[in-house]
Amino acid sequence: MGRIKTSDTTSRREIIIQKAATLFKEKGFKAASMRELADIVGVEAASLYNHIKNKNELLNIICFDVANRYMQMIAEIETEKNSSLEKIEKLLRFHITGMVKHFDEVYVSDREWKHLEEPYLANLQAQRRAYRKRIAAIIDDGIKKKEIKKIDASTAVLIMLHAVSGIESWHRSKAKINGKELEENMVSILVSGLKK
Amino acid sequence: MGRIKTSDTTSRREIIIQKAATLFKEKGFKAASMRELADIVGVEAASLYNHIKNKNELLNIICFDVANRYMQMIAEIETEKNSSLEKIEKLLRFHITGMVKHFDEVYVSDREWKHLEEPYLANLQAQRRAYRKRIAAIIDDGIKKKEIKKIDASTAVLIMLHAVSGIESWHRSKAKINGKELEENMVSILVSGLKK
DNA sequence: CCTACCGATCGGTAGG
DNA sequence: CCTACCGATCGGTAGG
DSSP states (O other), rough: OOOHHHHHHHHHHHHHHHHHHHHHHOOOOOOTOOHHHHHTTTSOOOHTTTTSSSSHEEEEEEEHHHHHHHHHHHHHHHHHHHHEEEEEEEEHHHHHHHHTTTOOOOOHHHHHHGGTTTTOOOOOOHHHHHHHHHHHHHHHHHHHHBBBBBOOHHHHHHHHHHHHHHHEEEEETTTTOHHHHHHHHHHHHHHHBBOO | HHHHHHHHHHHHHHHHHHHHHHHHHHHHHTTTOHOOOOOOOHHHHHHHOOOOSHHHHHHHHHHHHHHHHHHHHHHHHSOOOOOHHHHHHHHHHHHHHHHHTTTHHHHHHSSSGGGGGGTTTHHHHHHHHHHHHHHHHHHHHHHTSSOOSOOHHHHHHHHHHHHTHHHHHHHHTTSSHHHHHHHHHHHHHHHTTTTT
C-alpha cells in the first residue's frame, strides 16, 4: 500500500518540477509565484508544500539536474580515445541536442542560477568552473597535438557554450530551420573555427 | 538659474540609471528593490521618484540605450564598402568592446528584457529581430559573393551574438587574459568559422 | 489536499 | 529630499 502512495507522490512531484521549469523560464524565478505554479498544476498554493520543501528547492533540482547531465557526459568523453577535435565535436552535439530536448531546464539553469541559496550557489558555480576547465583541458591537449590552432582555450570554451545557449532564440522563433540542420550548421561554424 | 537646477537633476538621474544597471545585473530586475537602489544612491526610496517615473522606466532606458547603439553601428557598417567578411569582423569587434565597456547595461538588456512592459517589450523585440536580420543579410551577401561558406545565416548570427555575451563569464573571472587578447581570440575563432 | 491566515516586503503616493 | 503610510502580493504555516 505504501508503494502506490509513494508512486503517486513522486509523479506529482515531478509534474510540479517540470511545470516550475516552464514557469521560471517564462517569468524568471523571482517573478514567478507559487500561487501561479499551483494554478498551473491544478491545486491550491498550500498543497504544493506537501511535495516540495519550498520555492528554492525547485530551482536547486532544476539546476543540478542539468549540471549532473553535463558532468556525466564530460566524464564519458574523457575516457574515450578519440582525437581532441572529435571529443569537442561530440560535446558540442551533446549540448545542442540537450538544449533542444531539455530546453526549459537548461534555460532556467543558465539564466536563473543567481537566485540559488548557499550552499547550492557556491556548489553549482564550482561545478560549472570545473566543467569548463575540463573542456579547456581537451582543447589545450588538441593544441599541443597540433589538431587545434593556437588559441586561448578558455575563450574557446566560453564561445562554444554560449553559442549553444543561443538556440534559445531559434527555439522562440518557431524554427524555420530544423533541429538537425541547426546542429550541422553550428558544428560547422564552431569546429572549423578551431581547426588549424 | 534654471540651468544649474536642470544640470544637477540630469546628473543625479544619470547616477540613478547607472547604479540601477549595476544592481539589476547583480540581483536581477525583479529581485532588486527600489529601497536598495535608494540606499546605494544615498537617498530615501521616495526621493528616487523625483528623478524617474518608476522602476520600469529604468529598465526601458537601459535596454533602449543598448539597442540604439547597435542600430547606429549596423547602419554605419552597411554604408561602408568593405567585403562582407570585413563588415562582420567590424561588427564583432564592436560587440566585444561594447560588452567590455558597457558591461552592466548590455548584461541587463540581454537577460532582463522580459520584464519590460508593453509597448516597450514588443518594440525592443522588433528592434532586435530587425537587427539580426540586417546582420544575416550581410552574411547572405557574403555567401552569394563566395566570401563566406554556405551556412544558414541566421544560425551564424545567433552564434556570434551569443558567443560575445559569453564575455560575461570572462568579466566575472577577473580576466586572466586581457581585453585585446580576448578580442583577437574571439575574432579568430568566429571569423575563421565563416571562411570558405 | 484545502481554508484561513501571518509577517514581510514590495512599488509607489501624499503632503510638506 | 524626507516622513509617513497604503494596498497588493509574496512565501510559507497551522490545523484539519
